[in-house]
Amino acid sequence: MSTSEPGFVQIRHPHEITEDLQRAAAACWREVSDAGGAAGFPFPPVDPQEVGAAAEAIVAGLSPDRSRLLVATVRGSLAGWLNIRRDPHPLVSHWGTLHHVQTRPEVRGQGVGAALMRSARTVAREEMGLEQLHLAARGGAGLEEFYGRLGYREIGRRPGAYRLAPDDDRDEVLMALSPL
Numbered sequence: 144m145s146t147s148e149p150g151f152v153q154i155r156h157p158h159e160i161t162e163d164l165q166r167a168a169a170a171c172w173r174e175v176s177d178a179g180g181a182a183g184f185p186f187p188p189v190d191p192q193e194v195g196a197a198a199e200a201i202v203a204g205l206s207p208d209r210s211r212l213l214v215a216t217v218r219g220s221l222a223g224w225l226n227i228r229r230d231p232h233p234l235v236s237h238w239g240t241l242h243h244v245q246t247r248p249e250v251r252g253q254g255v256g257a258a259l260m261r262s263a264r265t266v267a268r269e270e271m272g273l274e275q276l277h278l279a280a281r282g283g284a285g286l287e288e289f290y291g292r293l294g295y296r297e298i299g300r301r302p303g304a305y306r307l308a309p310d311d312d313r314d315e316v317l318m319a320l321s322p323l
Contacts (some may be wrong), residue, residue, distance in 0.1 A: 145220050149258045150216045151214065151215055153214075153270075154213075155207040156205055157203055157205050160202055160212070162258065169226050169247075171221055172184070172194050174247055175187060175247070175248065176189045181280065182244070186259055188246075199221065210228045211226070211227045213262060213263050213266060215262070223250065227271065228241075235275060237320075238274060239273045240276070256306055257289075260293050274321065275322070276323060277318065278290065279316065280287075280316045282316050286316070298317050298318060300316055301314060301315040
């Protein structure tokens with residue numbers, strides 16, 4: 144992929160996603176995970192069937208009010224994606240959580256991830272009526288700085304929450320963006 148402004152596709156219902164796009168999202172997830180990315184599968188190489196099943200579960204749970212998939216494309220090809228979720232319980236339904244934020248390794252450093260995050264903020268605020276976004280990031284991967292540049296602030300940590308290897312425990316860094 145060459146540098147280009149990303150486009151965005153928002154998927155609100157399971158029937159809106161094509162098989163090709165779902166396969167591309169799962170392939171992106173495998174690429175990111177196998178490259179050491181912190182997108183839900185910590186031990187490369189990942190099992191393609193396991194990733195495919197996890198992608199299917201996300202798609203099956205899509206609903207305009209509770210869960211949306213946001214896909215970034217560059218020159219017509221999937222470049223990254225994320226999932227925006229809200230808990231419907233009235234005590235917490237004013238905020239949402241970002242899950243599986245990822246961009247293909249070959250587009251890193253081209254602004255695709257930042258553009259995807261800005262688009263997620265707009266969708267969350269203007270279409271889902273959310274007031275805050277939360278996310279959890281793996282410590283030690285530079286993610287706190289990336290999200291910090293986008294306005295997120297650290298609101299807590301779970302020390303040593305992730306064990307990547309016997310001598311490699313990482314914090315789970317909790318971050319929030321408020322107001323949207």
